[in-house]
Amino acid sequence: MSEQLAIPSKKDQVSAEEWQLRVDLAAAYRLIALYGWDDLIFTHISARIPGDDHHFLINPYGMMFDEITASSLVRVDQDGNKLDPDDFDINPAGFTIHSAIHAVREDVVCVMHTHTTEGVAVSAQQHGLLPLSQQSLFPLSNLAYHDYEGVALREDEKARLQADLGGNNFMILRNHGLLTTGGSIADAFLGMYILQKACEVQIRALAGNQPLTPIPDGIVDTIRQQAEQVTRGMGGKLAWPGLLRKLDRINAGFRD
Template sequence: MTTQLVIPSKKDHVSPEEWQLRVDLAAVYRLIALYGWDDLIFTHVSARIPGDEHHFLINPYGMMFDEITASSLVRVDQDANKIDPDDFDINPAGFTIHSAIHAVREDAACVLHTHTTAGVAVSAQQEGLLPLSQQSLFPLSNLAYHEYEGVALREDEKSRLQADLGTNNFMILRNHGLLTTGSSIADAFLGMYVLQTACEIQLQAMSGARPLTHVPDGIVDTIKQQAEQVTKGMGGKLAWPGLLRKLDRIDPSFRD
């Protein structure tokens, strides 16, 4: 017999702005599970709560991504202290990566990290992401790499993560996985969707045992402007309402 987790609602205990962030962040966790990008309980998405406190929301350690709700998300400070002591604990490796980025990137409202098979496979390839598809061009115009240092638990790795990411919104963590940031939760999710798809295409293309055609270098330089045209300047927000409707049709409990 399985036990259903019962999480008390936080809706009436947080500001309307924080509640909306919680709903959107819970939606990302459900979408990651829906698209098969989860790794049991071992990856993370965080969202910064606006304000001088530099608090952010992250997943409770031990919950599957298709269980996560707005109320189950954990609010923490920059020292990994839970603001609500009754919340679940968090993954220390997740805290190291996400707190490092939130500490120096005020524009990174959301940080999304995955361990997908395709993402880890491309991260292990010496040349990394290649310009083999239209999808690859968006990350390539804004892409950083971080060398593998073991499970991300050491405080001293934070400065190297920060330096490697710089002002980029896409990062490939060597032998580890993928990471995106965005000025909104929707933007970080769309970035991961495109990066993940580019990795899948690259592996499929390379498995065909035929010569590959790379996109000409000059086209990469124009891709940011073209992306603005495609999304009408809305970025991830253009697709976000449709994604929420999809989740509501499947299981709206992420809103609880």
């Protein structure tokens, strides 16, 4: 029987602001696992720590998403160096993608990346995400694509990734998976929830072998304003407290 990892608490070693960021990021990892969007120890969620140092938090390489805690997250600089030598190592492929976005998007606090079956399936389809569901309209109003270049380890890919994303908050990585960004961890998670759901609907609709009814182009243009109305201008923060309560009932411990 395997033993649980013993991670010393960092609560008294970091600022209150960083600790809250760590708690929310650990919660996001566990929610990804809860909804079945994880890929063993692979894929990543990162969060930028406020300040001029351009440091961010990312998952320790080797831990399952459902066991990540606030204290186990690794603080790294823009070059991928661990700030605490006692921390776990990180996945260099994850660092390449996330550091590229954090370097140019000061409005982005959180970057979330998944390899779900439905997300990869849509990313492999020639026309990408289609306007087949209400869920699809939110990402379609703010969606970018990035062509596959192999495992994301090369430094020169960063510039192309940055250019492809631009100012968008949703991205489909061709033959690879899904990516969302947000001004908060809650916003990035809500974005991923909607994008993932849109991909699930699309795969099932295409599998039905029946003629499909796409949503008219003009409706996409109005969706951003409607999104603000639906979330009362709060974005992901409207659902976030409820998601944390769900975790406390099902998989508590992320605050450690």
